[in-house]
Amino acid sequence: NAGVTQTPKFQVLKTGQSMTLQCAQDMNHEYMSWYRQDPGMGLRLIHYSVGAGITDQGEVPNGYNVSRSTTEDFPLRLLSAAPSQTSVYFCASSYNRGGNSPLHFGNGTRLTVT
Amino acid sequence: AQTVTQSQPEMSVQEAETVTLSCTYDTSESDYYLFWYKQPPSRQMILVIRQEAYKQQNATENRFSVNFQKAAKSFSLKISDSQLGDAAMYFCAYRSSQGGSEKLVFGKGTKLTVNP
Numbered sequence: 501n502a503g504v505t506q507t508p509k510f511q512v513l514k515t516g517q518s519m520t521l522q523c524a525q526d527m528n529h530e531y532m533s534w535y536r537q538d539p540g541m542g543l544r545l546i547h548y549s550v551g552a553g554i555t556d557q558g559e560v561p562n563g564y565n566v567s568r569s570t571t572e573d574f575p576l577r578l579l580s581a582a583p584s585q586t587s588v589y590f591c592a593s594s595y596n597r598g599g600n601s602p603l604h605f606g607n608g609t610r611l612t613v614t
Numbered sequence: 615a616q617t618v619t620q621s622q623p624e625m626s627v628q629e630a631e632t633v634t635l636s637c638t639y640d641t642s643e644s645d646y647y648l649f650w651y652k653q654p655p656s657r658q659m660i661l662v663i664r665q666e667a668y669k670q671q672n673a674t675e676n677r678f679s680v681n682f683q684k685a686a687k688s689f690s691l692k693i694s695d696s697q698l699g700d701a702a703m704y705f706c707a708y709r710s711s712q713g714g715s716e717k718l719v720f721g722k723g724t725k726l727t728v729n730p
Binding site: 533535540541542543544545548558588590592599600602603605607608 | 618623647649656657658659661664666705709711717718720721722723
């Protein structure tokens with residue numbers, strides 16, 4: 501199994517550009533989520549989904565959109581990139597929506613907005 | 615809202631020694647789940663250990679064990695016989711068992727250095 505696959509690994513954008521970070525999992529997990537990691541801030545939840553067609557906002561959703569048309573895929577869209585969105589982004593999934601089911605993480609995308 | 619605090623931004627340990635990383639959390643709930651994740655320089659997030667709050671017995675995974683003190687809301691990670699490969703950022707995380715419990719709340723992390 502590939503687990504959680506994120507693409508690209510690195511990306512540089514200019515302010516105002518848009519892009520989509522891709523995330524796919526092959527474990528048939530219900531729950532998928534996006535986090536951003538900034539120095540000294542830990543991981544903060546951007547958006548999450550508990551199943552196909554269902555998404556909700558996390559702690560820091562502004563400037564990001566998501567959709568979940570299939571169980572496998574959960575793309576994160578930056579509509580108009582800003583320097584404040586420079587960060588490392590992680591996609592994560594788990595078997596069910598709660599409990600002790602651990603999150604499985606992708607390898608992250610390092611995004612720089614100039 | 616629940617919060618997770620890791621009070622040690624950095625720690626160091628000699629190879630083969632034991633080190634304890636601290637984590638405290640704030641919650642009004644009685645049932646929840648706690649996790650420790652490791653992030654080596656490769657950036658990958660790796661689950662180290664997990665604990666269910668309803669279990670009194672502390673979780674153990676090989677050289678990794680926790681000291682879970684529910685009343686004190688403390689969840690420390692002990693690494694025994696430290697190895698060079700243990701050098702990483704370590705994150706403590708909390709997950710509620712109630713509705714909306716999909717979210718993991720992370721602490722800010724502790725950077726562990728292992729000295730040869």
